[in-house]
Amino acid sequence: MEKLEETVKGxxxxxxxxxxxxxxxxSTKAILMVAYMNETSxxxxxRTGKTHFWSRSRQKYWMKGESSGHTQDVQAxxxxxxxxxxxxxxxxxxxxxHDGYLSCFYRKLNADGDWDIIGKPLxxxxxxYKNTK
Amino acid sequence: MEKLEETVKGxxxxxxxxxxxxxxxxSTKAILMVAYMNETSxxxxxRTGKTHFWSRSRQKYWMKGESSGHTQDVQAxxxxxxxxxxxxxxxxxxxxxHDGYLSCFYRKLNADGDWDIIGKPLxxxxxxYKNTK
Numbered sequence: 001m002e003k004l005e006e007t008v009k010g011x012x013x014x015x016x017x018x019x020x021x022x023x024x025x026x027s028t029k030a031i032l033m034v035a036y037m038n039e040t041s042x043x044x045x046x047r048t049g050k051t052h053f054w055s056r057s058r059q060k061y062w063m064k065g066e067s068s069g070h071t072q073d074v075q076a077x078x079x080x081x082x083x084x085x086x087x088x089x090x091x092x093x094x095x096x097x098h099d100g101y102l103s104c105f106y107r108k109l110n111a112d113g114d115w116d117i118i119g120k121p122l123x124x125x126x127x128x129y130k131n132t133k
Numbered sequence: 134m135e136k137l138e139e140t141v142k143g144x145x146x147x148x149x150x151x152x153x154x155x156x157x158x159x160s161t162k163a164i165l166m167v168a169y170m171n172e173t174s175x176x177x178x179x180r181t182g183k184t185h186f187w188s189r190s191r192q193k194y195w196m197k198g199e200s201s202g203h204t205q206d207v208q209a210x211x212x213x214x215x216x217x218x219x220x221x222x223x224x225x226x227x228x229x230x231h232d233g234y235l236s237c238f239y240r241k242l243n244a245d246g247d248w249d250i251i252g253k254p255l256x257x258x259x260x261x262y263k264n265t266k
Contacts, residue, residue: 002246003245003246003247004246005246006246007242007246007247007248020153020167022155022164022167024164028162029161029162029163030162031155031157031164031220033213034153034155034213034218046242046246076241076242077241077242078238078239078240078241078242078251079238079240079242079248080166080167080237080238080239080240081230081231081232081234081237081239082237083240085167085237085238087164087238097213097214098214099214101214104213104214104215104218105211105212105213105218105220106211106213106214107211107212107213107216108209108210108211109140109179109209109210109211109212112136113135113136113137113138113139113140113179114136114140115140115212118211
């Protein structure tokens, strides 16, 4: 087994074989999204330099941007003390969020205990995803 | 039910009643740690302004810093499009990582496919946690 494969297998996956991946903008350090990877999608991410995930809702392996063109080029990869989370610094093409915002974290808690929308949409999701289900 | 409680209940928890929380340094935006909260620890976090988590390994509710004194003061709270992840910007007292590093993400993948230690320890864990199990 090559070293990279051994390193990927050496991470701690949950009962479903998944590990959370935090995706960060390489220049601003803003958190763009959090999604899940399994061993296969993590290896594909490292080997291709484009982020690949496992969709829990669709039970499907996917490359970020395969529908929208909004791919992410991996610049650096980090893991934590417990090796049960990964952080990726990426160059984001287009926007990370399927709602049209650069970051999925476009809601901020306000003093009334409710969410304010703080992001500005970069695209119209209906337009970008019109050919996908 | 007050609005805050309704907002907390309106988030998406996993099958174990947990939601991942990404903890970010409010000034540098560096990711300090990723841990899990349940409804109770999230409400305690918002109400006290100090981060509280649910430990999956110890099956225990805990305030970050209760042993080490290394508490986190919450400055801002964000959630994502799916409302299944939370991001907290905090002022970190001491260090976030129980291994003695400011951030738990002190390992970076190198070109050989192995992890390099890139953090510098701020304290000796044996000293800080000597009175805890």
